[in-house]
Every structure is written in structure tokens, then in C-alpha cells.
Amino acid sequence: MLFTKVLKKDYLEIRDTNRVVYSVAYNDILYFTSNAPHILTIVTKDNSFDTREYTLEGLLQKLGVPFICCHKKFVINKEHLFYVDKYLKQLEVGEYDIPIGQTYLS
Numbered sequence: 001m002l003f004t005k006v007l008k009k010d011y012l013e014i015r016d017t018n019r020v021v022y023s024v025a026y027n028d029i030l031y032f033t034s035n036a037p038h039i040l041t042i043v044t045k046d047n048s049f050d051t052r053e054y055t056l057e058g059l060l061q062k063l064g065v066p067f068i069c070c071h072k073k074f075v076i077n078k079e080h081l082f083y084v085d086k087y088l089k090q091l092e093v094g095e096y097d098i099p100i101g102q103t104y105l106s
Contacts, residue, residue, distance in 0.1 A: 016049045031076040071101040
């Protein structure tokens, strides 16, 4: 069953701040951002919601390869990366402009 990917989950189950459980496909996630203390915002193609279930670093370790940290407050899905502007230090992910931190610029 592992070889046929029957047991492999390609979605993230996460609870929002109102304790509602969402199942979000990994390829629908555009980026994660940490806005307020202990609140993580997940932005998808169609929606966005807040959660207290994970930290940005903890979620990055759980998700793995297509997700990269580009700023201390942002993790993006590389599959939705459209444009990188090193001069303005910005990324275009979907329709959003995401800042690039000085540490992550290279």
C-alpha cells in the first residue's frame, strides 16, 4: 500500500483558531506567514485562515521539499513561485508579493 501511495497523504489537516478542521492539498497552498504572536496564516489559491496549531519552523519541518523559507515570517510553496526580483527583494507567489529577507537573498 505504501508503494501504490494509498496511505500517502498529500494534504494537510489543520485546525483554525475557531477549532474548525481543514484539509488543504499541499499544491493548493501558496504561502504561510506569521503575523501575530502564536498565529500562523495559511494562504491558499482560494482562501486563507489562521491557526495556532503550528509554528512557522515546525510546519516547515513537517512539510518538506516544495516549501522554502524566504523571510523570517514567510514560507512559500516553490511550485507557485512566479518571479524573483533580487533588486527589490521580492518574490511573486500567485498574485502576492512576498519579501525576501537579507539572510535568504542568496
